Amino acid sequence: MLTALHKHLLNDFQRDFPLSSRPYLDIANALGVSEGEVLSALTELNDKHFISRIGPIIPPNQLGVSTLVAMAIPEQQLQTVADMISAYPEVNHNYEREHCFNLWFVVIATDSRHLQAVLDAIEQETGYKAMSMPLLDDFFIDLGFKLDLHHA
Amino acid sequence: MLDVRDRQLIEIVQLGLPVSPRPYAEIGSTLSMSEDEVIERLIRLKQNGLIKRMGVIVKHHQLGYRANAMIVWNVPDNLVKQLGGHISQFAFVTLCYQRPRQAEWPYNLYCMIHGKDRATVLMQLDQLNEFCGLAGFDREILFSRRCFKQRGAIYQRATGTLLTHG
Missing domain, CATH: 3.30.70.3460 (Alpha-Beta Plaits)
Structure with missing residues (x-):
């Protein structure tokens, strides 16, 4: 069962994940929750295999x-x-x-x-x-x- | 445009950011790079378009998008670019590529649709056919069954050490 926080994390941060010292804190502030809640929610999504990873999408044939x-x-x-x-x-x-x-x-x-x-x-x-x-x-x-x- | 440090950074970041308070500092520590440098390099790579997007990469299948179809068409070469451009406008299309035909494979235009079920995907395909004028071309629909492997692109150097997916 996905919580409202899970759903926000899945949909709202696919493109412009913060490139800052405390990205999960920035996300927490944007969603009005604590950094700890964001970290545990993402860990849950990861453990349940709802997300593959947090990372960059690189167009094919750019690096090889x-x-x-x-x-x-x-x-x-x-x-x-x-x-x-x-x-x-x-x-x-x-x-x-x-x-x-x-x-x-x-x-x-x-x-x-x-x-x-x-x-x-x-x-x-x-x-x-x-x-x-x-x-x-x-x-x-x-x-x-x-x-x-x-x-x- | 890319230096060795950029490449090293990309290799590590492709494995996924740590889910901990200072992920860029952690990545930097494995590369002897400061947190600031990691962030600056990633910002520059994104501005340059080498990183198309940076963020959460979802697993469609686990989230209820059970039907994944690769659709291939054989279209005239002079229309590929235009048709590919049209197909890419649809939100349900997740990839769209041109690839060369082969002796046993006459198709040159590829797209991927992730949908909740087969019926939805087939309906979306009807929309594509109608709005992009694809109905007259030979095509095949290949739904996926098992996924044996899925991960970020990690470029291997012929003699380099292998990175494992953590």
Whole structure:
């Protein structure tokens, strides 16, 4: 069950988290609660896996290169192959999707040589073909996501 | 534009700010950087647009947004930019990218929709098709099933030490 404070923390600080010495105190002052309450509410949200982290969103291809990779894996092999792929530190998202290409993951690296080496290693380790679709253009300005928490 | 210290700072901040009274001071102490320097660098990175936004990154699924669809279209190359721009105007769209077609994959325009359920996502997709004029193009909808891994982007140097997600 989410409290009013939880809901404010989830929705109101996705974009302009304070860049100040005591950011949680600034948030507390903005919401009329104590810093301690903000810290415990955020810890609860974290523990319940409602938030992934507090941090920056960095557009792809600013610090390196990235690609989206699709693989078609037989169902009974999927968990094993997915685990192999998740173990690569260069992989940051890894999802099963409803399609014959059923495994989709993002690989990032500081340069394209390293990226290619990771793709080669994944193909070799798993024995399946990795179809790579590098990013060409990014149209979206991620300003956060307004959650409807009415019934949450 | 980015120096080595910026990169080191980004690597640490991507793991998530500590939830404690002086998070920037804590981050600074692991990098031998003062709290002021951490804050100044982050402000500059945000002004430069390298940091698009700074804040709470929510987990949609746990918050009741159970239906996550990746929708892909095959649109003419000369229309990708315009269509991508239109798609990105919709609040329920969380990502929109152009990617190259492949032999077994004829699609070049991608978007992601997070919705509370499938029916909502499909309704939102209808809206996109109607308002952006996408209905005539080949497309596929790929709903997600299991999430095996999700975390911030951490750029590995080929020979560097690995950062673990705490």
